[in-house]
Structure formats: structure tokens, C-alpha cells
Amino acid sequence: MVLRRLLAALLHSPQLVERLSESWPIRRAAQLTAFALLQAQLRGQDAARRLRALAAGPAGDLSRRAARFRDTFARELRRGLRDRPGPPGSQRGPGANS
Numbered sequence: 001m002v003l004r005r006l007l008a009a010l011l012h013s014p015q016l017v018e019r020l021s022e023s024w025p026i027r028r029a030a031q032l033t034a035f036a037l038l039q040a041q042l043r044g045q046d047a048a049r050r051l052r053a054l055a056a057g058p059a060g061d062l063s064r065r066a067a068r069f070r071d072t073f074a075r076e077l078r079r080g081l082r083d084r085p086g087p088p089g090s091q092r093g094p095g096a097n098s
Contacts, residue, residue: 020026
């Protein structure tokens with residue numbers, strides 16, 4: 001608690017903040033932070049540009065992919081429902097409870 005109060009008092013000192021901002025470790029940390037933010041922004045813009053190009057490409061291609069996905073999903077769903085085991089007790093054959 002005392003350490004926190006002492007640190008807060010030091011950081012509210014304009015002279016100390018100015019001296020720290022001119023130090024090499026703080027300047028390097030600021031450079032690395034700015035670099036990481038810029039790289040993330042550029043990659044995000046590139047990804048958005050590629051998505052726009054994909055969506056603006058041949059309209060038939062995107063709709064054909066969506067239709068193929070829908071058909072495959074429906075086929076797999078029907079197959080899964082058809083092949084699922086029945087409720088317990090509805091077994092027939094040897095070992096069934098009759």
C-alpha cells in the first residue's frame with residue numbers, strides 16, 4: 001500500500017515523467033509498441049482487402065460455394081439422423097427385452 005502510494009506520487013511528477021520518457025528503455029518500448037500496432041493495422045487492412053476482392057469476384061463463384069456448403073451440410077445431417085441408434089429398449093433380435 002505504501003509502495004503503491006509512493007509510486008503514484010513519483011509518476012505524478014512532471015519532471016520524472018519527462019526524464020523517463022527520454023530514457024532508452026522507455027523509448028524502445030514505445031517504438032516496439034508503435035511497430036506492433038502499425039503491423040496489426042496493415043495486416044487487418046490487407047485481410048479486409050482480400051475479403052472484399054473475394055466477395056466482389058465472380059458472383060457465381062461465391063454463391064456456388066455457399067450452395068455446395070448448404071447441400072453438403074444437409075446431406076451429412078440427413079445421414080447422421082438416419083444412422084443414429086434408436087432409443088434404448090427398441091432393440092430387436094437376440095438379447096432384446098421381449
